[in-house]
Amino acid sequence: MEASLVVITRNQANHLRELIPTIAAQQSSSKFETIIVNDCSTDDTQVLLDSLPQKEDLVIIHCGQNIGRAAARNLGADKASGKVLIFIDGDLILSERFVQGHINFHRSEFAAAVGRTLYRGDSGVNRYFESRGGAKVGEAGTLPFRYFISMNFSIPQSLFDKLNGFDTEFSSYGGEDLDLGCRIHKNGTAICYLPSALATHIEESSLAEIFGKRYQFGLHGLPLFVKKHPDLAQDIPVYRLYSSNTYRYLSICLLNPIFARIIKNLVLKINKLPAVFYDYMIVKAIFDGLNDANEKNVSTSGASGPERRAMMISLTWLLLINILYLFGFAGERYKTALKVLEDIFH
Secondary structure (H helix, E strand, C coil): CCEEEEEEECCCHHHHHHHHHHHHCCCCCCCEEEEEEECCCCCCHHHHHHCCCCCCCEEEEECCCCCCHHHHHHHHHHCCCCCEEEEEECCEEECCCHHHHHHHHHHHCCCEEEEEEEECCCCHHHHHHHCCHHHHHCCCEECCHHHCCCCEEEEEHHHHHHCCCCCCCCCCCCHHHHHHHHHHHHCCCCEEEEEEEEEEECCCCCHHHHHHHHHHHHHHHHHHHHHHCHHHHHHCHHHHHHCCCHHHHHHHHCCCHHHHHHHHHHHHHCCCCCHHHHHHHHHHHHHHHHHHHHCCCCCCCCCCHHHHHHHHHHHHHHHHHHHHHHCCCCCHHHHHHHHHHHHHHC
8 A cells, every 4th residue: 555544533524524525536546545533523423434435445443532633643543554644634625636746755755745735715814824834935845843734744654653653742732743843853854845735724713713722832732842852942933932031021012911912903803914913923822821831920010111111112013003004004114024023933
């Protein structure tokens, strides 16, 4: 078997109804199997999967208890017979050459590959996610390990086994991806962007859900990553910024509750905003998680006179640039200011 497509799902029956036909419609000259791991869903996922025609190249696994994303992927990999493991989440739909794109890559490269994922709908947050990660390197290229995501990626089974798969100690959002990407990097293996392996994310997450996941990453996943990989902790921009001397001043000027509330209201109410506003909210959520994990809360109530003035300057600046933006007066200086902020957060 050349490849195994490993799908993990939990309470995504409606999404699976869209995904499964796109798996059946794959235009692939190579033999591949599909392994679907149902992580103890409480909707009608089991009924749906059990109703599928029994086929030699389809394996269905029902977990009796919720084992988590990392363990579910490892379980699917354990049952796989393909030389290449292709992992996807259950809320994607696949382009017709998706599987073949991953297979073709591994015929000439011994590396991990992160496919391209689009997002259904034209919301600001969807456009934001489509411009992150692998999209930053262009049509193809090597990714830093921090851009590794597991909802659409492939890896030689021999390498996955050598690395012992996903670390199941990471139980919250994002941590298991960052950890595996780091271990791939430490192994001396490249992580490549593969835009030909195109998938579309079906459902748009709410902003509250998005920011909540980042908070959990800051609370659990990132501290555990730093504990396991202290040598590469400073390669994570958000942690490097958090652990720097700059953090206190950022917490007073840009991360204080008043400023954060203004940004949050803008993000919730205005669909078309520059990426830096989403960067800000995501970084703020991670910082909040890190603060709660470390019981590190920087109070602005005792700020000195210069610090309070810096806070007011920041608030005034924010309001001014948004007035300019909303009325269409944004020029090159405005764009430069946004680029400076993006560089801070990345």
